[in-house]
Amino acid sequence: MKSTFYDLTINIMTRMIEVMDKDKEEGKRFREILYDTVSLGGDKIILVDFIPFFKWIGFKGIDKRMVNLEEKREAKKMTMIDVLLLLQQNEPLDLRRGKILMNESDLAKLSYLHAIIVETIRLYPTGPLLVPHESSSDCVIGGYHIPRGTMPFVNLWETQNDPKLWDELNKFKPERFEEIEGGNKDGFMLMPFGTGRRSCPGEGLAMRVVGLALRFFIQCLEWYRVNEEEMVDMTEGTGLVFPRKERLEAKCRPRGDMLNLLAQIVKFSFSFF
Numbered sequence: 001m002k003s004t005f006y007d008l009t010i011n012i013m014t015r016m017i018e019v020m021d022k023d024k025e026e027g028k029r030f031r032e033i034l035y036d037t038v039s040l041g042g043d044k045i046i047l048v049d050f051i052p053f054f055k056w057i058g059f060k061g062i063d064k065r066m067v068n069l070e071e072k073r074e075a076k077k078m079t080m081i082d083v084l085l086l087l088q089q090n091e092p093l094d095l096r097r098g099k100i101l102m103n104e105s106d107l108a109k110l111s112y113l114h115a116i117i118v119e120t121i122r123l124y125p126t127g128p129l130l131v132p133h134e135s136s137s138d139c140v141i142g143g144y145h146i147p148r149g150t151m152p153f154v155n156l157w158e159t160q161n162d163p164k165l166w167d168e169l170n171k172f173k174p175e176r177f178e179e180i181e182g183g184n185k186d187g188f189m190l191m192p193f194g195t196g197r198r199s200c201p202g203e204g205l206a207m208r209v210v211g212l213a214l215r216f217f218i219q220c221l222e223w224y225r226v227n228e229e230e231m232v233d234m235t236e237g238t239g240l241v242f243p244r245k246e247r248l249e250a251k252c253r254p255r256g257d258m259l260n261l262l263a264q265i266v267k268f269s270f271s272f273f
């Protein structure tokens with residue numbers, strides 16, 4: 001599943017740049033830089049930041065790879081997600097006539113889908129330690145004196161998985177969020193997008209994109225575990241954005257009433273390959 005979601009993310013980002021800039025080369029260059037940046041691996045970069053010794057010896061050639069980032073090139077390939085986005089743009093279809101309406105205005109009505117997304121990022125916050133900030137002057141946090149120039153870390157994972165704050169905290173229970181809008185809850189018990197003036201400016205976009213993608217996957221496809229006997233392994237791995245330890249592999253087949261639409265997509269994509 002990772003490569004599919006990865007394609008979706010990159011395609012949306014490069015398309016936004018292409019639309020803003022009209023300069024297709026700029027979007028292509030951005031895509032290449034992004035692929036290379038992410039592939040460098042967050043845990044190694046963090047190590048280099050905090051243990052300068054690794055920088056001097058050139059940890060796993062990261063410095064060199066970073067310097068080379070902008071020189072690298074990769075072939076542009078039309079993926080299924082490209083096709084979906086094109087189809088959405090060129091032929092918005094109507095769900096009520098047995099077709100699909102990939103329209104973000106419908107998302108507001110799908111409060112349970114929204115609650116599923118929020119419950120997921122409560123249990124598995126994308127940035128478990130948020131993003132470190134440095135105090136520009138002396139201050140007090142939770143009664144502790146914090147001198148200027150300190151870099152405190154916020155253990156968001158702990159807060160969002162704290163038994164004092166959450167009922168049945170290990171239970172995947174979207175119902176608890178059906179009432180709230182956006183990704184954040186009042187107070188500091190849930191803040192997957194951070195909080196305050198340096199909180200995530202991409203929250204609105206992220207919630208819409210995840211909602212639309214999830215909706216497409218649920219509406220058009222039936223999903224099965226690869227091995228029906230085993231539950232999906234949700235163990236966390238290490239990395240900048242809290243990856244899974246084990247790859248997520250799943251089987252799917254088109255829903256019967258969606259066959260016509262999916263056939264169109266396949267036909268559409270063949271015209272590009």
Ligand code: HEM
Nearest residue numbers: 126127130131192193194195198199200201202203205206
């Ligand atoms: C599920 C998706 C996302 C999650 C969970 C997420 C989470 C976060 C978090 C926790 C922070 C740090 C906030 C803090 O320091 O307190 C952050 C910062 C930021 N995010 Fe996101 N983000 C997501 C998607 C996006 C997207 C789609 C964009 C851009 C289109 C974006 C752009 C940024 C930027 C620019 C910052 C730095 C803001 C600043 O330092 O002033 N994020 N995000």
